[in-house]
Amino acid sequence: MTRTTILSLPTEEYVHPGNRACTGCGLGIAYRIGTKALGPDTIVIVPPSCLTVLQGLFPVASTKLPSLNTTFACTAAAATGVLEALKAQGREHTKVVAWAGDGGTADIGIQSLSGAAERGDDFLFMCYDNEGYMNTGVQRSGTTPQGAITANTPFKGKLQQKKDVAAIMIAHGIDYVATASAAYPLDLYDKIRKAITLKGVKYIHIHTPCPPGWGYEARYTVKIGELAVETGYWDLYEVELGEFRLTGASAKALKKGTRKPVNEYLQAQSRFRIMSPEQAADVQARVDAKWSTYSGGEGC
Amino acid sequence: MHVIETGNVAAALGVRLAGAQVVAAYPITPQTPLTEKLSELIEAGEMDARYVPVESEHSALAVCIAASSAGARAFTATSANGLLYMHEQVHWAAGARLPIVMCVANRAVGAPWNIWNDHQDSISQRDTGWIQIYSCDHQQIIDDTLKAFRVAEATSIPVMVCYDGYLLSHTYMPFAVPEQEKVAEFLPPFQPAYALDPSSPANLNTVTLPEVRLDVHGELAHGYMEIRYLLQEDLRNAVQVVEETDAAYQEVFGRGGVPLVEPYRCDDAEYIVVGLGSLTYQLRDVVETLRAEGHRIGVLGVRLYRPVPDAAIAAALQGAHGVFVMEKALSYGYEGALCSDLKSALYDHLPDKSEAPFVKGLIAGIGGREIRTADLADALRSGLAGSIPDPNWIAIQL
DSSP: OOOOOTTTSOOOOSBOSSOSSOTTOHHHHHHHHHHHHHOSSEEEEEOSSHHHHHTOSTTOOSBSSOEEEOOGGGHHHHHHHHHHHHHHTTOTTSEEEEEEEHIIIIITTHHHHHHHHHHTOOOEEEEEEOSSBTTTTSBOOTTSOTTOOBTTBTTTOOOSOOOOHHHHHHHTTOSEEEEEETTOHHHHHHHHHHHTTSOSOEEEEEEOOOHHHHTSOGGGHHHHHHHHHHTTSSOOEEEETTEEEEOHHHHHHHHHTOOOOHHHHHTTSGGGTTOOHHHHHHHHHHHHHHHTTOOOOTTO | OEEEEEHHHHHHHHHHHHTOSEEEEOOOTTTHHHHHHHHHHHHTTSSOOEEEEOSSHHHHHHHHHHHHHTTOOEEEEEOHHHHHHHHHHHHHHHHTTOOOEEEEEEOOOOSSOOOSOOSHHHHTTGGGSOEEEEOOSHHHHHHHHHHHHHHHHHHTOOEEEEEETTTTTTSEEEEEOOOHHHHHHHSOOOOOSOOOOTTSOOEETOOOOSSOEEOTTSOEEOOHHHHHHHHHHHHHHHHHHHHHHHHHHHHHHSOOOOSSEEEESOTTOSEEEEEOTTHHHHHHHHHHHHHHTTOOEEEEEEOEEESOOHHHHHHHHTTOSEEEEEESOOOTTSOOHHHHHHHHHHHHHOSOGGGOOEEEEEEOOGGGOOOOHHHHHHHHHHHHTTOOOSSOBTTOOO
């Protein structure tokens, strides 16, 4: 597949400017570029989340695609319902894409996601992971990383590790699982383009920096997202038909054999402000251990 | 064509006749044989529909909600805790104004676990904005299921067809199967007001503010309160739609006539027993027994429970000296929900309140406790003599 560049990206916009996303919202980038990859013949399924807000308050909508808002737990089941209705009406050409936050994916939504993946229902599930319940005021979720201060882990930070949803989806044996980052929209774009050519549930997990939730100035969203990848804290990869490979900046980092210290990423965000040097060293050790298992990747 | 089959199969055949396009279900006793039958019909190619074996009841209704939003005729079925697990979606389906049909094979709810029949499951959903119909035998189950789709689509309100678990769901009875070739005359293909479609994008069920708001064309759009008011208004008007649908059904299939309430020997009755479902047919035997003893008593089955056919109920009870409401569910902390609704209907509709009948509530068959016809007769004899049993739970042994 040829890599998309900023010059070959479609000019058609599906998300109107001036929407209700916060300034510097990582989702704003991912959703804008993601909908370009999906194209006009698409129905979007959205549980309550920041995207509900971004899409606007009735009767105004900021997305040009038809969108079904669902209850929190049922995103994937709703995608199945739309899909089956399209099949029943001979409208299979239309793509069905779920866009859920990390809570709607990893926590309350995981039962329906797992069910749909097991059934092999043919849609794309996008998880935009801003690592917490940001829309309700920054509470911890299953994907909040260890050490992060949130509204309900106010003093000690989250004590537990981040839930690895992509690994859970890989364990379902589905055709395509990928991670991505709002800071690398072209990598995301190409992954979506590839995913929609495959069968069954396809899963893409997008690391989505969040200025108010993570504690950094809105202008640094891309910088923070890049640091996560450059430090190896968040990796860009895809598992296509069981074949794992790093992509984009992560593949480059592996090839070069250099990664920035994780501290650069942690210290750029106030949510990690209470982390001790020992805890930060522990995070670095985990990242190093993870990277010691990597080999191959794009162009390797 | 007449067949001898279970109530669950009667429902399944009704769903096939209606041409449901998407069926989603999760197993729960005593509903399961209904959706097993549908999966069998679909896999055998005898029904052209998509069957989705979901991982929960919450998802079962999610699939139906989404399928209906995308323009397909959708069906699910459940019982007891399955229905309770759906509860959020039950509200959602009504709020989104989707003409989904759901059969409920009525079963007691936990805790403690109990798989037998009562009505607590569907009665607990009475405030969700769904239309609720109670079928009393297999013939009504198949006819009501088919009618439910037309009512739902005419009102854009989902319909629950409720029938007693085991007593009807698992018993074999003869019933007539409507002729498929006549169905099109009664139920045309589903024409949704809007179906999700990229050529005409819309953002459905989005956050809606407390106040009305201008749309992009400068027109005033409804707020949440207006949208909810319209649901209530359309639900109240659905009483008439249910009647009209029944009349249309009678014209095509020659059966019906009791869409709201079903009276039995009420014309000259001084006392009337009121209930829901198969219990009201059992009570016909009791009425015969008590009539033989000289009591002028009748039984009134409430077939449409939501919206409440209050005028029809009050009219049926007008002139009676006393009313006994026999229920298999209650609004815990007060009394049977039907009993309260019935008192409201009387209060609203009887011109002379001083002539209102006394109303006494009785509870029976909770968690499948056997309802002996003799016990019903005894309880009513006490009531006719001026004092209903205390406690008013028939056959309770404390």
